[in-house]
Amino acid sequence: MNSFGFLFDSIDILNNFNVIAVLDMKRSTLKLFCIFLFLSVSVNAQRETAHWFFGANAGLHFDSEVPTSVDIGQVDSLEGCASISTADGALLFYTDGITVWNREHQIMPNGTGLAGSWSSTQSSIIIPNPGNPNLFYVFTTDVVDAYSTATAPSNGFNYSVVDMSLNGGMGAVTVKNVNLLANTSEKVSATLSSDGNYWVITHRINSFYAYKVTTAGVNQTPTVSSTPNAVTDFRNIRGNMKISPNGSTLAIAHTIFEPNQTGELFIYDFDATTGMVSNEQFISSEIAFYGVEFSSSSELLYTSGKVILSNFLTKIQLLQYDLTANDIPATRHVVHDYPTAQVTPSLAGSLQLGLDKRIYHALPVSYLSTINFPNLVGASCGFELASVDLDDRFARFGLPAAVQSFFESIIKIENFCLGDTTNFTVNSDNTITGIQWDFGDPASGTANTSTAINPTHIFSSAGVFTVTATVSFANIPNQLFIETVIIEETPNIASLYVLVQCDGGVDDTDGISLFDLDNVINRIEEDHGNDDITIVLFETIDDALANENGITSNLYVNDVNNQLLYARVFVYVDCFAIAQIRLQVNAGSNLGVHDTISICELDTTSIAISEVITQLQDDFPQGTLSIHETRNQALLQNNQLSATTVIDVNAVDELFFRVSYGTTCGFVGSVLFAVAERPSITDQEVFLCNAADASVVLAFEETFASYLWSTNETTSSITVDAIGNYSVIVTNAAGCEKEVTFTVLQEPELLIDRIDIRDFQDVNTITIVLTNEVNLENIEYSINGGATFSTANRFENIYPGVYDIVVRHVDCSEITETILVGGFPEYFTPNGDTINDRWELLKKEYYPNANIAVFDRYGKNIVNIKSEDAWDGTYRGIPLPSGDYWYKLTLESGRVVTGHVTMRR
Numbered sequence: 001m002n003s004f005g006f007l008f009d010s011i012d013i014l015n016n017f018n019v020i021a022v023l024d025m026k027r028s029t030l031k032l033f034c035i036f037l038f039l040s041v042s043v044n045a046q047r048e049t050a051h052w053f054f055g056a057n058a059g060l061h062f063d064s065e066v067p068t069s070v071d072i073g074q075v076d077s078l079e080g081c082a083s084i085s086t087a088d089g090a091l092l093f094y095t096d097g098i099t100v101w102n103r104e105h106q107i108m109p110n111g112t113g114l115a116g117s118w119s120s121t122q123s124s125i126i127i128p129n130p131g132n133p134n135l136f137y138v139f140t141t142d143v144v145d146a147y148s149t150a151t152a153p154s155n156g157f158n159y160s161v162v163d164m165s166l167n168g169g170m171g172a173v174t175v176k177n178v179n180l181l182a183n184t185s186e187k188v189s190a191t192l193s194s195d196g197n198y199w200v201i202t203h204r205i206n207s208f209y210a211y212k213v214t215t216a217g218v219n220q221t222p223t224v225s226s227t228p229n230a231v232t233d234f235r236n237i238r239g240n241m242k243i244s245p246n247g248s249t250l251a252i253a254h255t256i257f258e259p260n261q262t263g264e265l266f267i268y269d270f271d272a273t274t275g276m277v278s279n280e281q282f283i284s285s286e287i288a289f290y291g292v293e294f295s296s297s298s299e300l301l302y303t304s305g306k307v308i309l310s311n312f313l314t315k316i317q318l319l320q321y322d323l324t325a326n327d328i329p330a331t332r333h334v335v336h337d338y339p340t341a342q343v344t345p346s347l348a349g350s351l352q353l354g355l356d357k358r359i360y361h362a363l364p365v366s367y368l369s370t371i372n373f374p375n376l377v378g379a380s381c382g383f384e385l386a387s388v389d390l391d392d393r394f395a396r397f398g399l400p401a402a403v404q405s406f407f408e409s410i411i412k413i414e415n416f417c418l419g420d421t422t423n424f425t426v427n428s429d430n431t432i433t434g435i436q437w438d439f440g441d442p443a444s445g446t447a448n449t450s451t452a453i454n455p456t457h458i459f460s461s462a463g464v465f466t467v468t469a470t471v472s473f474a475n476i477p478n479q480l481f482i483e484t485v486i487i488e489e490t491p492n493i494a495s496l497y498v499l500v501q502c503d504g505g506v507d508d509t510d511g512i513s514l515f516d517l518d519n520v521i522n523r524i525e526e527d528h529g530n531d532d533i534t535i536v537l538f539e540t541i542d543d544a545l546a547n548e549n550g551i552t553s554n555l556y557v558n559d560v561n562n563q564l565l566y567a568r569v570f571v572y573v574d575c576f577a578i579a580q581i582r583l584q585v586n587a588g589s590n591l592g593v594h595d596t597i598s599i600c601e602l603d604t605t606s607i608a609i610s611e612v613i614t615q616l617q618d619d620f621p622q623g624t625l626s627i628h629e630t631r632n633q634a635l636l637q638n639n640q641l642s643a644t645t646v647i648d649v650n651a652v653d654e655l656f657f658r659v660s661y662g663t664t665c666g667f668v669g670s671v672l673f674a675v676a677e678r679p680s681i682t683d684q685e686v687f688l689c690n691a692a693d694a695s696v697v698l699a700f701e702e703t704f705a706s707y708l709w710s711t712n713e714t715t716s717s718i719t720v721d722a723i724g725n726y727s728v729i730v731t732n733a734a735g736c737e738k739e740v741t742f743t744v745l746q747e748p749e750l751l752i753d754r755i756d757i758r759d760f761q762d763v764n765t766i767t768i769v770l771t772n773e774v775n776l777e778n779i780e781y782s783i784n785g786g787a788t789f790s791t792a793n794r795f796e797n798i799y800p801g802v803y804d805i806v807v808r809h810v811d812c813s814e815i816t817e818t819i820l821v822g823g824f825p826e827y828f829t830p831n832g833d834t835i836n837d838r839w840e841l842l843k844k845e846y847y848p849n850a851n852i853a854v855f856d857r858y859g860k861n862i863v864n865i866k867s868e869d870a871w872d873g874t875y876r877g878i879p880l881p882s883g884d885y886w887y888k889l890t891l892e893s894g895r896v897v898t899g900h901v902t903m904r905r
Contacts, residue, residue, distance in 0.1 A: 047089030048128075049355045049407075052400045053101075054081045055362065058393035062355040063089070069391045074101045079350070079398035080116065080123025080186070084136060092164060093171055094400070097123030097140045100162065102170045108162070109172040115155035115179075116140030121186035121238050121255075121290075121350070125401040126162075127198050131215030134165040139200050139211075140177075141186050147234035157181035157188075157202050157209070159218055180220055181209060185237035191247040192405040194273040201270075201277070203241060203252060206230035208268075210275030223275035229266060229282070233258050240291050240350055244298035245408035246429070247272040249323065251301055253289035255347065261313055263289035263305050267323070283321060283329050288313055290397075293351035293359050295374035296409040299324050300381070302335065302359055302371060304348035315340045316348045318361065322377055335371060336383045338363075352399035353407040360388070362395040375409070411469075417575035418462045418489045424469075425454045431474035440466040440485075459487045488572040491528050496580045497567070502588035502635065502665035511561030511585045516636045518554045520581050524569060537581065538566045544578050555632065558583040591669030594657075595619070598676045599649075600736035609655075610643040612671060616657060623659035623666055634658040634668050649675050676734030679704060683740055687747040687778060688723055689812035695721040696811075698742045704730040720744055750779075750807055750815045759822040760889070760897040764798040766821065768807060782806040786814070799823070800842040820846050824887070827902040830873035839901055840870035841889070849892040854885055873903050881905070 052060040053073035060067040075081050075096045083094035091103040097116020100108045116123040120143045129135035139159045146154040161175035183204060190200045198213040206229060209222040231237060231254055239253035247270060254264040265283040270276075287305030294301055301321045306313040316338040322331035349363040351371075359371040367389050372382035412425045426432060437450040443460040450457070459465060465485045472478050499520045501513040521535045537551040538544040544566035551565070563583045570576035597615050599607045609627050616625055627641045628634040634656040641647075647655075655673070659666040681700060688696050699717030709718055710727040720726060726742045756767040768781055770793075780789035785804035800823030808814030820843065828839040841847060850867035862875050862885065873880055882905045889897040 047087060047355060048085050049083075049400070049402045050085045050089035051083050051091040051094070052354075053083050053094045054399050055364075055390075055395040056393060058390045058395055060354075060368075060388065060390075067354065067356070067388060069389060069393065071391060071393055072105050074099075074105050074107075077118040077123065077398060078396050079118070079347075080120045080141070081398055081400050082124040082126045082138070082402070083400045084126040084128070084402075092136070093126075093162060095124050095126070095138055100138065100160075100171075100173055102167075104170065106170075108170070109167055110176060111173045113176065114138065114140050114160055114173075115142065115158040115177045117143035117146070119143045119145070121240055121398065122188045122401050123186075123398070125188050125190050125200065125403075127190055127200055127213050127403065129213070129215060129217070130197050134163055135217075136162040136164065137200075137213055137218055138162060138173075139188055139190075139202075141184055141188050141202060144186060144234060144237050147183065147237075154183050155179075157184035161217075178218070178220070180211060180218075180222070184209075185231070187237070187239065187241035187252065188401065189241050189243045189250070190401075190403045191243040191245075191270070191272060192403065193275070194247075198403065199243075199272065199275050201241070201243065201250070201275075203231075205232060208250070208277040210277070212275060225275075225277035227266075227268070227277065227280045229264070229280060238347070239263070239289060240293075242292050242294060243270055243404045244294040245296050245353070245404050245406075246298040247405060249294070249298060249301075250277055251292045251294065251303075253292045253303060253305070255288055255290050261288055261308055263287055263308075265289045265292070265303055265305075267301065267328070281328065284319075284332070287317055287319075288348065290348040291351040291361070293353055293374075294404070295359070296353060296357040296407050297375045297412065298408070300374060300377065301328075302351055302374060304351055304361060306346070306348050313346055316363070318351075318371070318383065320378070320381060331377075333378050335381060336369075336385070347397045349395075349397050350399045352401070353404070355407075357407060357409060360399060362397060362399045364394060364396050366390050366392070366394050368395055368399075375412075413485065415574065416485065416488055416572055418459065418487050420574075421456045421458050422485065422487075423454070423456050424467075426469075426471070428473075430476055432471060433474050434472040436470040438468045440468070459485075462487050462489045488575045490575045491533055491569045491571065491577045493524055493527055493567075493569050493577050493579050496582065497523060498582045498584055500584045500586060502668070503585050503590070512558060513585045514632055514635050515556045515558065515583055516554060516638065517551065517556050517565075517581075520567070521554075524567060524579065528569065533569055533571050536568045538568065541566050541578070544568045547576075555636075556583075558585065561585045586665045588665035589667045591667050593654075594669035594671055596672040596674060598734050599673045600678050600734070601649075601675050606646045607649050607673065607675065608643075609641045609645045609647070612655060612657075612673070613643060616671070620659045620667070623661055626658050626660075628656045628658065631656045631668065631670065649673070676732075676736050678736045679730050679732050679738035679740075681730070681738060681740055684742045685745065685777065686742060687745050687809055687812060688721070689809065690747045690749075691812075693721075694747075694812075695719050696744060698726055698728075698744075700730070700740075705733050705735075706731045747809050747812045750809065750813060752805075752807060752815060752817060755805060755817065755819055757819060757821055759798075759800060759820075760824070760899055762826070763796060764800065764821050764823060766795040766798055766803070766805075766819070768793045768805060770807065778810045780808055780810055782808075785816075802843065802846070822847065822897075824889075824899065824901060827904055828873065829904045830879070831905055838870035838872055839903070841867050844868055847891060851890045853888045853890075855887070856880070856885060857883065859886075873905075879905070 050062045053075040056076055057073050059070035059073035061070050077096040081096050084092050093100055093102050096118050098114050100111035102108050120141050124138055124140045127137045137159050142155040157180045158177045160173055162171050163174045164171040166172040185203045187203045190198055193199050199210050201208055201210045206227050208225045211222045212219045235258045236256045238255040241252040243250050250268045250270045252266050256262040262285055264285050267281045268277045269279040287307050289303055289305040291304035301323055303319050307315050307317055318335040320333040320335050321328050325331045349361055352360050354360055359374045361369045367386040369385045370387040372384055374381055410428045414423045435453055437455050439448050439457045441448050441459050467485055497520050499515055501515050503513050517537055524535050543549045565581040567579045567581055568576050599611050612627055613625050633639045654670050656670045658668050686696050688694055697717055697719050707714055707716055708729045723744045723746050729737055729739045731737045751771040753769045753771045758765045780791055781793050782789045783795050783803045786806040798821050800821050803819050805817045806814055823842050828836050830837045844867045847867045853864050854862045856862055863871055882903055884900050884902050886900045
């Protein structure tokens with residue numbers, strides 16, 4: 001339906017804006033190839049949607065082929081918003097459903113407190129008054145959360161009035177929050193009525209409410225349509241609703257959260273004369289639907305939703321349905337799968353037609369994605385991820401709602417290849433009485449013009465052509481339309497390409513192998529010299545002509561030797577050339593597991609690829625070797641591991657190699673490997689004794705397979721008589737080498753700093769301390785004159801007596817010193833058996849003039865004796881009882897020692 005002629009009585013020439021999209025697909029990447037702008041030449045143009053403000057202060061201006069980002073918007077909305085511009089694209093005002101901002105991005109007088117919500121799916125929509133260009137109506141919906149409590153009920157469905165003649169032309173809100181429904185959903189859409197007015201539609205439970213906006217204002221008595229499907233739980237009222245641009249179809253998405261996470265997608269017939277909604281058609285419940293949008297031709301429906309897995313929402317999908325088909329659900333096409341890790345929100349984001357007739361998709365990121373050619377079926381619709389950069393601003397889940405009729409297309413153009421017949425088809429609900437065409441192609445002579453309603457034209461050359469059409473209508477004023485058409489040449493490529501591979505199957509003589517089809521794609525691109533071409537490969541010529549059943553993987557196993565594939569090459573999808581691809585397999589050898597190689601480790605679990613190459617080169621001395629992780633990589637010569645690559649042998653137990661001899665096929669095989677440890681020895685330090693004829697033997701405790709000394713000797717040990725560094729390379733049985741250095745030092749002079757003696761103790765100890773300059777390695781100690789030695793310098797449990805201390809460098813010099821360890825017996829037994837009857841100082845001959853005083857447990861002095869005497873356990877001749885007694889020893893040197901002794905009778 002095209003009824004813009006009823007908008008304003010003063011407009012004689014109507015305006016429209018149409019985009020026809022063309023596919024350019026290259027390795028699953030869809031690019032914008034050409035855009036056909038369909039404009040009127042009136043002073044005014046229908047550009048009411050030229051400005052968008054949405055998300056977190058994000059904005060777009062549709063002033064060129066690709067919208068440009070603006071960063072001065074004041075909207076900070078999680079979901080819904082709306083904006084409106086003049087017919088020639090000058091911004092008027094915008095809203096998030098709560099606040100209204102004017103074109104200077106300032107809040108309008110009385111422009112706060114509207115009854116919408118920044119978290120409602122479609123919080124607001126702006127409708128012009130059909131007869132007064134200064135009056136606008138802002139319709140608002142409330143958020144799902146408002147229905148969760150009876151104490152704070154929903155604001156429902158309301159409208160407010162904006163008068164742009166006020167505030168110096170900046171506008172003001174004159175009427176606010178006129179309630180139309182006490183309760184509604186988060187859905188609203190609008191379209192032109194058949195008489196040139198507007199319908200505004202919302203939804204509640206199982207009913208649609210259509211309110212008519214005329215020159216008299218908003219008719220508060222709605223047209224109510226009841227439908228079979230009902231949404232009874234307020235928690236399930238999220239999701240978008242849209243009217244098709246031609247006003248004939250309504251689509252609605254229900255995002256279901258209770259009792260389980262799911263979704264519902266329905267379409268209905270809409271009557272633009274009566275406002276009635278009818279003929280409910282269930283489309284799907286397979287994903288949690290959220291966004292919906294129609295193509296500008298109204299023939300295709302797009303929707304966004306989250307895939308449900310075990311009652312959990314996972315990745316986001318964009319789907320397409322063909323509304324012209326008899327079985328609409330069966331036409332389901334996945335436009336794009338967003339990976340789960342790429343977007344994590346619980347909602348799938350809104351879809352919205354733009355002024356350029358592309359469909360935009362919003363998610364909480366710093367860009368929008370687009371469906372560039374929404375009027376084309378299947379992959380031709382041309383999804384492009386992150387196509388619109390929002391600079392440092394962010395989208396969220398919503399995009400600005402608008403009157404869907406603003407986006408209607410009435411002309412379809414087909415066939416853009418040079419030499420083909422280009423068709424122009426006009427489709428309008430208004431009766432067309434005549435069209436005067438000018439194809440902008442004067443080189444075509446008299447064929448440059450036509451008066452046919454749906455003409456054809458063969459353009460004289462490739463290039464850009466401006467086509468004009470003056471359309472006469474029976475019931476509305478005439479319109480002049482302008483289109484820019486780009487005619488493309490068919491690619492000029494070779495008719496045959498040969499792709500050669502070595503035989504790499506289990507049977508290396510069967511002519512079957514694995515091919516990397518990217519190699520031939522790259523060659524075609526180089527021949528054509530155009531990075532924008534698309535190349536799709538097929539197994540049969542029929543599939544290539546039909547552009548069906550394309551080969552989806554770049555890795556391909558041929559069926560027979562010299563098998564033919566077919567490449568369809570194009571810039572624009574219909575302007576294609578076809579080339580044959582011959583898959584030629586040359587003889588080669590599959591070695592299978594070639595060998596098991598012992599590899600010396602770099603560390604406990606790693607292997608250097610250079611070591612693998614070194615050992616294989618002995619078997620293939622004239623060949624070029626490459627190492628790979630898989631057999632296919634070796635066959636295709638992809639992902640070659642560099643010589644410096646280190647792999648973890650715990651994770652990789654087999655590597656694959658390819659041997660080439662120039663361009664001739666060689667061998668493909670694999671190696672298993674056993675990891676061998678390098679010799680686990682460290683550098684050594686030894687001493688040369690201080691003697692004129694001294695020498696020292698350099699040797700290891702371990703035994704190795706071979707030795708190579710820096711003195712050129714190959715024995716397991718060598719004898720040297722000079723200080724310095726001597727190195728040796730040792731090789732173990734696995735062939736792994738290790739270089740070790742022996743540092744020969746002059747024997748340092750041995751000097752005893754002190755000997756710490758702790759005697760007259762329960763446990764006597766001797767500690768020998770050398771001077772700090774002495775290196776303590778290879779030092780041994782003895783306290784029995786050298787009868788036995790220890791590497792420890794501390795001796796414990798020493799019985800009182802005289803000890804000969806010896807300290808030596810092993811196999812070198814030594815020093816000696818004699819010490820005395822004093823002490824008493826720990827107990828004695830004065831029972832007259834002549835065994836241990838007396839208590840006396842041990843080694844007393846070494847303690848002349850020492851005095852010993854004995855005390856009982858009360859501190860009473862029992863006896864005083866000289867060091868040469870002994871105590872018999874009596875006090876003044878009377879035997880004392882068994883028990884502990886304390887002593888005090890005073891040596892001639894003045895040293896005082898205290899302790900105790902036990903007497904047992």
